[in-house]
Amino acid sequence: QVHLVESGGGLVQTGGSLRLSCAASGSIRSINVMGWYRQAPGKQRELVATISGDGGTNYADSVKGRFTISRDRDNAKNTVNLQMNTLNPEDTAVYYCNADVVIFQALRYKRVDSWGQGTQVTVSS
Numbered sequence: 001q002v003h004l005v006e007s008g009g010g011l012v013q014t015g016g017s018l019r020l021s022c023a024a025s026g027s028i029r030s031i032n033v034m035g036w037y038r039q040a041p042g043k044q045r046e047l048v049a050t051i052s053g054d055g056g057t058n059y060a061d062s063v064k065g066r067f068t069i070s071r072d073r074d075n076a077k078n079t080v081n082l083q084m085n086t087l088n089p090e091d092t093a094v095y096y097c098n099a100d101v102v103i104f105q106a107l108r109y110k111r112v113d114s115w116g117q118g119t120q121v122t123v124s125s
Contacts, residue, residue: 002026002114004097009119016123017085022097022116024078029109032100034071034080038093038121045096051080062090087123094118 008020024031035050035058049069050058057069066086072079080097097116102109 002028002099002101002103002112004099004114004116006095006097006116006119009095009121011122011124012087013124014088016087017083018087018121020082020084020095020097020119020121022080022099024099024101024114026101027103027105028078029102029104031078032102032111034097034099036069036080036082037096037098038091039096039118040093043093048095049082050098084121087121089123089125091121092123093121095121 003025004022006020006022008018010018012018033050033052036048037045038048039045046060048060048063049067051069051071059067068083070081096118099114101112101114103112
């Protein structure tokens with residue numbers, strides 16, 4: 001099994017910053033893409049940013065220039081971070097960590113799309 005645990009959410013004022021972290025653990029053989037998604041009340045879950053195993057990044061237009069995704073170079077830690085700057089109330093949402101994980105199970109490799117439980121980010125005006 002794979003477990004993703006997020007941390008770093010909270011309440012911040014407009015213009016402030018937060019840093020989210022997500023640590024993956026379990027019977028992990030390797031992790032391909034890791035990313036962050038968010039879901040605001042009454043809205044669908046949306047992509048925030050992703051980072052591939054070779055460091056390639058992708059951002060939603062709404063966060064470009066304000067958010068930075070990074071990945072721990074020590075792959076044994078399997079951690080992805082999201083530095084969020086210049087936050088505004090529209091960034092208020094539950095943020096979810098996602099990882100495309102390869103595990104070894106039943107004598108074969110298997111890809112698992114894994115999600116964390118989510119961490120609340122609230123930006124006050």
